[in-house]
Each structure stands twice: as C-alpha cells, then as structure tokens.
Amino acid sequence: MTKWEKKLQKAERIKNTIKKNNLLLKIALKAEMEVAIRAFDKISDQQMVNEIALGFYHSHLKEAAAKRITDQNILKMIIINKRAGLPTKTLAFDKLSDQKIICEVAINIDDESIICEKALKKINDEILLASLLINIKAEEIMSVRRKVIYKISSDELITTIALSAQNRYIRMEATGLITDQDILKQISEEDSDRTIREIAEFVIKTLNNSQETETQTERRKTLKKLGKKSSKETINSEAITYTVSYQKEERESTEILVNDTMVPWEKIYQIYNGPDEKTAKSFLEGMPVDQDYYYIVVETPEGNFGRDKNGIYSE
Numbered sequence: 270m271t272k273w274e275k276k277l278q279k280a281e282r283i284k285n286t287i288k289k290n291n292l293l294l295k296i297a298l299k300a301e302m303e304v305a306i307r308a309f310d311k312i313s314d315q316q317m318v319n320e321i322a323l324g325f326y327h328s329h330l331k332e333a334a335a336k337r338i339t340d341q342n343i344l345k346m347i348i349i350n351k352r353a354g355l356p357t358k359t360l361a362f363d364k365l366s367d368q369k370i371i372c373e374v375a376i377n378i379d380d381e382s383i384i385c386e387k388a389l390k391k392i393n394d395e396i397l398l399a400s401l402l403i404n405i406k407a408e409e410i411m412s413v414r415r416k417v418i419y420k421i422s423s424d425e426l427i428t429t430i431a432l433s434a435q436n437r438y439i440r441m442e443a444t445g446l447i448t449d450q451d452i453l454k455q456i457s458e459e460d461s462d463r464t465i466r467e468i469a470e471f472v473i474k475t476l477n478n479s480q481e482t483e484t485q486t487e488r489r490k491t492l493k494k495l496g497k498k499s500s501k502e503t504i505n506s507e508a509i510t511y512t513v514s515y516q517k518e519e520r521e522s523t524e525i526l527v528n529d530t531m532v533p534w535e536k537i538y539q540i541y542n543g544p545d546e547k548t549a550k551s552f553l554e555g556m557p558v559d560q561d562y563y564y565i566v567v568e569t570p571e572g573n574f575g576r577d578k579n580g581i582y583s584e
Contacts, residue, residue, distance in 0.1 A: 322347050322361075328354050335361045341370050348374050348384065355383065362387055372397045376404045389417040399426040402443075403434045418442050419526070428452055437462055444468045445525035450476065463582075467562065468525060471534055474561075475527045516540045516568075536562040543567040549574040553581050 310333070312318060322334035323346060335347055335357050347353055347361040362384055365371050368391075375388035385405055392398045399421060418439065421427055424447075431443035431452075444465055447453055453476075456469035519538040524531040543549040549567035553576040556565050566575040566584070573584040 319343050322353075322357070323350055324352075328357060331357045332360055335364075339364065341365060341367045345370050345374055349377055358384060359387075365391075368392055368394050368397055372401050375401055393420075395421050395423055395426060399423075399430055402430050402436075402439050405434075405436055405439070418446065424448065431456065431465075437465070440465055441468055445472055445527060447472065448476070467536070468534070471532075471562070472525065472527050475525075475532050514542050516542055534562070536564065538564045538566055541565070541567045543569045543574075545569055546571045546574060550581060 315337075318334050318337050319340075322331050322338060322343070331347075331353060335344070338344055338347070338361070344361045344365055348358045348365075350358075353361075358378075362371075362374065365374070371388050371391050375385050378384050388401060389398070389405075392401060398417065402418060402421075418427075418430070421430070427443050427446045428449070431440055431447055434440045434443065440462070441464065444453075444456060445468060447456075447469075450473055453469045453473045457466050457473065460466045460469070517540050519540060521536040521538075523534055525534050526532075541549075541552070543552060546569060549569050552567055553565060553574060556576055558565060558576055558578050561578060564575050564577050566573055575582055575584060
C-alpha cells in the first residue's frame, strides 16, 4: 500500500467516525432517556462530549458528559455555567483537584452554598483558603465556617479576613481569633458593624480577664441576674409615663473561641413598643444602661431606637 493510499484510508476512517458520532448524537438527543444514554456512552469524540456538557442539552446527558471529563478548565466552565443544574455542577466539582481552580470557582459561582462548602473543605493552602473566605458570596455556610477558619494559623491572614471578608459571619468568627489588642481596639472603635465591634470589645475583655475562673454556667447566671435587675429598673423608671409599653425579653447566645477556649457570649434585649421617634428617645433618655451587652430597644412605626452602655442609637 502506497503512502497516498494509507492517507486516504486514514481519512476514510476519520470520516466514518465523525458520521458515527453524529448519528449517535442524533439518537441521544431524540431517543428516550435510557436509549439516549446508551447512545451517548458510545460517542468517542471528546470535543463533542465537552460541548454536550456545556450546551443546551437534557440534564441527564449533561451529567453523563460531566462524568467523562477530566480537563480541569472544562470542569470549571461547567460549574460556573448558568445553564448547568446543581447535580451537574456538583458532579463536576467533585472531580476538581486543582486548588487554584477550586478557589476561583467558589468565588465566582452565584451563591451556590453547596459548592462553596465543598470548596472550603477541599482547600488546604492557607493563602487560597483566606482568599476564598474573604471573597465568598454564599451566605449559607454556617455549618463549616468555624471548622474551616481554624485551619488558618497565620495571625496576619486571620486579621485580613476579619477586616475584609464580604460575609459578616466569617468576619465575626475571625474577629474572635485575633489576639492583637491594638487591632481589636481599632475594630471595636471603627468597624461599621455593631455586632463585630461588640465581639472585638468582648475578646479584649476576655483576654484581659483570662486569669479569672468564672465558669460558663456562672457567667450565664450573672447575665441572668443583670437582666432581672435591669428589668426592674425599667419598670420603675419615670420614663414609663410616656406611652411606651413593655413587650418581651430576647437573648442572643453564642460561643467565641478566644485563646483556644470557647467563651460564652450573650446579649440581652428588652423590647418595648412606642408611638414615634420622639417618644422613644425621651423614654430611652431616662433609661441609663451600665452593663455590657444589655440593650433597651423601642420599636416604633418610624424605626427602632435603642440604648446600650454607649448611649442612644437607631437601628
């Protein structure tokens, strides 16, 4: 067989393969699902498989295509592709191994919490993990954020996360891990988020009082007593002469890791109803607060107004 004949033979084989793949694709697109998947499984053209995974095709075909793809960049394109369903995205993500691509995908995906959680668990590089924690958009990552942020040992990265993360819950968690009191003081005085300011203040006090042995139970009892005391002061206040009525008490309890110890933190709110801003503020002026993390809040049609140890504020 001459060289020319060999080339013709090879060209014919390629032509037949293309015809076969095109026929299989037509069957896969038109047949019932079981037959379609069987036809798809016989397609040998990887480019065609990639196009199915990224194109306007049935979700079962897209999932079948994703299973046959190993190229990390193609897998990335599948995950950030808005046409792909969550099962296809999840399948593609599970095949990712490149840490930089995992981080990039989680940052750029539109609020897919499952993908973000998986990314947080997969990434081991501290700098990439810090970058993801700073830029992550998904809100519903409550179950993993604490375990993940503790994987970062660099104080500088923890501080950067606390100051820069888009997700406020991640910022709250990181603030509890800061040990530099100058940075904590800066946060407690300048941060725009009141809860984060309070956490920073709480961590400073906890670090300063680290020699004390008050147990969690004792601390809760103390806070409970303070709440009762403040409630009695509220009832006896002359400000009751304004048309403000007491509604309820609310408590927010959590634990913050400080110096490798989980420290309980509880905020107490005494909630009132009032007719307007002027009445609410007049009421609050007669309600001094000298306890940490204790708040008197008056809800009105014009907005909510509160008072803590730092004075009167609006929500």
